[in-house]
Amino acid sequence: MEHLSLGPLTVLLLFLGSTVTACTGFAGVHDHFLPVTGTLATENQIPLNDAGYGVSDLGHGAYMITDGAYQTFVLVSTEGVVVVDAPPTTGHKIQWAIGNITSSPVRWFIYSHSHSDHAGGAYLFANQSSPKVTTISHENTASQLAAAKDPHRPVPCKTFKDRHKLVAGNQTLELFFPGIGHDLGNIVIYAPKQKILMMVDQIYAGWVPFWNLAASVYVPGWIQAHDLILSYDFDTYLGGHMGGPANRTAVEVQREYVHDLLDNCADALVKSGNPKYPTVDIATISKEVLANNPYNIWAQFAVYLDAVADLCYNATSAKWLGKLAAQDVFGFSHARTMVSSLRLDYDILGPNDVQS
Numbered sequence: 001m002e003h004l005s006l007g008p009l010t011v012l013l014l015f016l017g018s019t020v021t022a023c024t025g026f027a028g029v030h031d032h033f034l035p036v037t038g039t040l041a042t043e044n045q046i047p048l049n050d051a052g053y054g055v056s057d058l059g060h061g062a063y064m065i066t067d068g069a070y071q072t073f074v075l076v077s078t079e080g081v082v083v084v085d086a087p088p089t090t091g092h093k094i095q096w097a098i099g100n101i102t103s104s105p106v107r108w109f110i111y112s113h114s115h116s117d118h119a120g121g122a123y124l125f126a127n128q129s130s131p132k133v134t135t136i137s138h139e140n141t142a143s144q145l146a147a148a149k150d151p152h153r154p155v156p157c158k159t160f161k162d163r164h165k166l167v168a169g170n171q172t173l174e175l176f177f178p179g180i181g182h183d184l185g186n187i188v189i190y191a192p193k194q195k196i197l198m199m200v201d202q203i204y205a206g207w208v209p210f211w212n213l214a215a216s217v218y219v220p221g222w223i224q225a226h227d228l229i230l231s232y233d234f235d236t237y238l239g240g241h242m243g244g245p246a247n248r249t250a251v252e253v254q255r256e257y258v259h260d261l262l263d264n265c266a267d268a269l270v271k272s273g274n275p276k277y278p279t280v281d282i283a284t285i286s287k288e289v290l291a292n293n294p295y296n297i298w299a300q301f302a303v304y305l306d307a308v309a310d311l312c313y314n315a316t317s318a319k320w321l322g323k324l325a326a327q328d329v330f331g332f333s334h335a336r337t338m339v340s341s342l343r344l345d346y347d348i349l350g351p352n353d354v355q356s
């Protein structure tokens with residue numbers, strides 16, 4: 001009897017015990033995020049083979065190679081192969097995939113931008129034993145790579161300032177630098193015959209962008225690039241990440257998300273000067289924080305800025321949670337980054353504007 005009557009309690013304690021175990025440590029704190037299933041993210045996945053990569057045939061000699069997380073763009077021409085980006089995680093799989101597509105050698109290597117997560121396998125294509133490979137990037141990317149002195153990312157031999165047209169046998173690629181945004185030299189790579197546009201770390205089809213608005217060095221430039229992309233005549237979009245090739249719809253959807261975020265964060269900054277909104281009101285927050293932390297101006301500012309970001313995150317989630325994947329994972333970081341950019345780049349300072 002005693003054993004039986006204790007049964008449910010034992011089960012409950014075991015259940016609580018396992019929950020506590022799962023919640024200890026850093027990873028455990030955010031153990032459970034909303035499912036990706038059911039969001040726009042699941043629409044364009046492509047299967048991987050046993051070797052861990054997938055190839056999408058985009059027509060007329062154009063291919064996209066992925067390991068599921070990163071993308072490489074390949075163009076087969078009558079004079080050899082053009083490769084755009086070599087993420088280190090895909091590494092040798094890119095060589096296998098190309099070897100299975102064509103027996104032509106790689107003759108051109110293009111850096112979309114400097115970041116090592118997309119370029120750290122460049123040396124597999126551009127190295128001292130491959131002098132026939134022409135390496136190309138924007139001049140800012142070349143400066144960054146020269147400063148980095150990274151043997152995995154050799155400095156390109158050809159650079160350009162505004163635009164460059166690469167004619168490779170029967171294929172054409174138009175390279176264009178729209179200005180600083182995600183990186184100092186992130187470029188548009190456009191294949192006019194195939195109507196394919198690649199711009200890396202810009203659009204994350206079906207997902208919210210990567211952490212802190214794609215870790216962009218200049219947020220206004222990164223936001224502006226959405227409109228630039230949509231001014232091109234393209235059917236297929238490659239963003240360097242997240243599954244298979246995307247389309248115009250994915251670009252339009254992310255543009256809407258980013259503009260909602262901008263509007264919501266600007267609104268939160270305005271509300272933060274109004275005691276009618278005590279969860280963000282700067283006077284209310286400062287008074288409370290300074291009472292507990294005398295003279296600590298950074299403390300009251302940190303709490304205030306995160307409260308503004310939180311109000312913006314709440315408003316943005318109301319529309320986008322469950323629609324774009326991982327709004328609950330990176331959405332707050334986006335609100336924080338947007339609040340900072342609005343204050344510093346857009347002069348939307350809320351209660352810290354010119355005092356009357």
Ligand SMILES: *[C@@H]1O[C@H](CO)[C@@H](O)[C@H](O)[C@H]1NC(C)=O
Pocket residue numbers: 043044246247248249250
């Ligand atoms: C874009 O692709 C998505 C699937 O990823 C599809 O639902 C949508 O209809 C496509 N849009 C266009 C304009 O083809």
Ligand SMILES: *[C@@H]1O[C@H](CO)[C@@H](O)[C@H](O)[C@H]1NC(C)=O
Pocket residue numbers: 059060061076077078170171193
């Ligand atoms: C260019 O040539 C390659 C290799 O012969 C071929 O696969 C591709 O379809 C051609 N592309 C165009 C646009 O003619």
Ligand SMILES: *[C@@H]1O[C@H](CO)[C@@H](O)[C@H](O)[C@H]1NC(C)=O
Pocket residue numbers: 049051095096097098099100
């Ligand atoms: C083709 O791909 C397989 C792995 O899928 C790889 O083992 C093989 O080396 C590749 N062939 C060439 C010629 O690269």
Ligand SMILES: *[C@@H]1O[C@H](CO)[C@@H](O)[C@H](O)[C@H]1NC(C)=O
Pocket residue numbers: 106123124125126127128129130133
């Ligand atoms: C150098 O590049 C060639 C292709 O041009 C490649 O076959 C070779 O594996 C690369 N060497 C190294 C050490 O990665």
Ligand SMILES: *[C@@H]1O[C@H](CO)[C@@H](O)[C@H](O)[C@H]1NC(C)=O
Pocket residue numbers: 279280307308310311314
């Ligand atoms: C955001 O929403 C949560 C949950 O409803 C709420 O507790 C929090 O106060 C809101 N944030 C702000 C700054 O109003």
Ligand SMILES: [Zn+2]
Pocket residue numbers: 113115118182183200201
């Ligand atoms: Zn990047």
